[in-house]
Amino acid sequence: MKRFKSFFIFALIGLLAYFFYARVVHYIQENAVLKQVIARLEADSRTAEVLVTGVNFDEKTRKTYTTIKFLEYDVKGQPMEPKYFTFSGNIIQFQSLVIRFDDIHIRSADKFKGKSAYLFWKIFMLDGPNTREYEITPVHQVPHGYRVQGGRGVFEEKLWINFWKYALNPKAAEKSGIKSAQIEAPGTLFIPGVLYMIKIEHDGGLRIDSTPLSPILKGEKIPG
Template sequence: MFKTIFYLVLSLLIVALLVTLAYFGYQWHQERKVLQQIVERLSADSRIAEVLVTKSRYNEASGKLETTIKFLEYDASGKPLEPRYFTFQGNIIQFQSLVIRFKDEFVNAGDSLRGKSIYLFLRAFVLDEKNAQVFNITEMNGIPKGYKIPNVKSDFERKLWEEFWTLALDPKAREREGIKNAQIEAPGSIFLPGTIYTLQIEHDGGIRIDTEPVPEILKDELQK
């Protein structure tokens, strides 16, 4: 009888130990998954535009390299907008952008609205010794192309975008909505033929420019 009770208690202790180990193992696994997701969100990015040099020639009149670029912006769903073409005297080109970063807790949690930085391209420009060559992409206080609802004239839509600019520029509004900071950035590069320049928005940061060679299959097309 005593031996039976002993083995029963021992069995229960072993089962309890296994359950405890399984629980802590599961908890450790879940915490590891959460940590991995947080790291992924903090290091994640999204493609927001691509730039390609379509023409590059020496302009004897200005004594400078004349550069024409194709600027292809992508909307929030990753669909390309209508491309734009800009021609500059020079090839060190920058893109002035408004970038709004949200507080880390929203990025960590993958918040559906505030889980990654948001942005608007404002201008493409080249600076030289005497002046600046500037092309507007989005007007201040306006509705950006690609975000305007087609064939609809709406005061409500206009007010929504006015509120966006308020959030960007008003410190009290930023604090209320969980915005870490809003600032103007101007990432740039030397733009040369034969390279695709990809602008990426980092979910917890700003805009960076990545480069890769143009695929061989497209090189002949660009030279036409």
């Protein structure tokens, strides 16, 4: 009987030690992710480049289609995977979204004070019932430019689900005393031979600048 009690006590102590160890490891991992998330929010702007890669006339629809290449840079200034979009016109608009993390009710909320996420959210062309829209940054997901290295993390995803809730739900934001997310959607005429630089400014404004490509590039196909 005494042996059984001793075994039971040792087993209980071992089980408690295991749960304590697992909890400590989990806490350390969450804090490591939290630090990386906050580090990615230090940047006060985001940039992307746009280039017209194709202009084609469709005999059937009698419309001219413009294809553009969209290259976004992450918070460290590194190029992300390019995206291509095609529209039945060339007056194209970009929609940005700035999520400000002040007063969001999450753990360690004080560490997010003054931090913001700058997202290229959508790209579209207004054409009445034929308006075409593409999503650059899917909602309710961790934006690729802010994702912590090392794959998907439940804690990181929960953080961003919370952020998206306040950004897209004005009522929830108002109840918590949070500033509404700022949305901008300027556009311009996109033509071949021009490099367009799109920048989300610190104050949330979205600016589109254009620069003619160098004449040396005309007619050349540059190897990737």
